[in-house]
Amino acid sequence: MISARALSAAFLALAVSISPAVGHDFQAGSITINHPWSRATPPVTPVAGGYLTLTNDGDIADRLVSISSPLSERVEIHESAVSNGVASMRPVQNGVVIGAGETIEFQPGGMHIMFMKPSHPLKEGERFAAKLTFERAGTVEVEFVVQGMGAGPATTNEHDGHEEPAQ
Template sequence: MRFIPTALAAASLVAAVSGASAHSYKVGDLEIAHPWSRATLPNAPVAGGYMTITNTGKSADRLIGGSTPAAERVEIHEMTMDGDVMKMRPVEGGLEIPAGETITLKPGGYHLMLTKPAGRLKEGDRVPLTLRFEKAGEVKVELAVDKPNAMGPGGATGVDHEAHGAMKMK
């Protein structure tokens, strides 16, 4: 008789772990896959939000903003390198998601900037986030918080350590 409760508990744990590692959402013609963030240091002034957004429709849409109880503001930003100077700027008017294409929000490129986080984001946390799109409307997602040096969902750390010494913030 003990086998049945143990087997059920094990099956439930496997299902929970499988569901936690892969999460995706849909709103209108948009599919949002694997929203994630990096763990932050205590009192960090910002945090990032990353994901892929696929537009399966026949017309473009636009990510125009977001909100979360975990931060004061959510803005769409772009990071670029100009020689050895890293530039960070808000994306005015939102980020276009062309019809039939996928846009990736990732470290070192387009991303969500969570300004003035309410607290530290810790590895393993789930952060509620509402995304706003021009046509598709709003969708509630969760950012899975990963390692502080993660470069992709699931803990990938494609860090270019040689570039760190050459970077300068502007």
């Protein structure tokens, strides 16, 4: 028969093992910020990228107007595009609108966050803070998890580990 102490220890171990999956989504009003992540960077780099998913569960559109982080001198939202076979990247002007019921993905090769002049190289497993400011929902503090240099967006099953790229 299993003792109450052993059973309690087992439940505590289970709770600790699944808590990262629960703790890496953030909420600002009707906006859910899902899995903010970044890639590890080389020793000397002028920028670091940031990725996440924004979902508006409300009935009114909202706008991500700015992002800041103590990691870097400045933070910009950028959009990558390919036109006539030429890839380009440019800052997004006037923020990003998240329509009612809409989901916006910030991902490599598309819309993403640029942390300009980071204070140090990012290492896999590290976490860093940022603040997202929305027009309606206000400001929310989030935490980015640094994945490996070649990492891609995490799938739902990989959400809690942060170490494996999607295939």
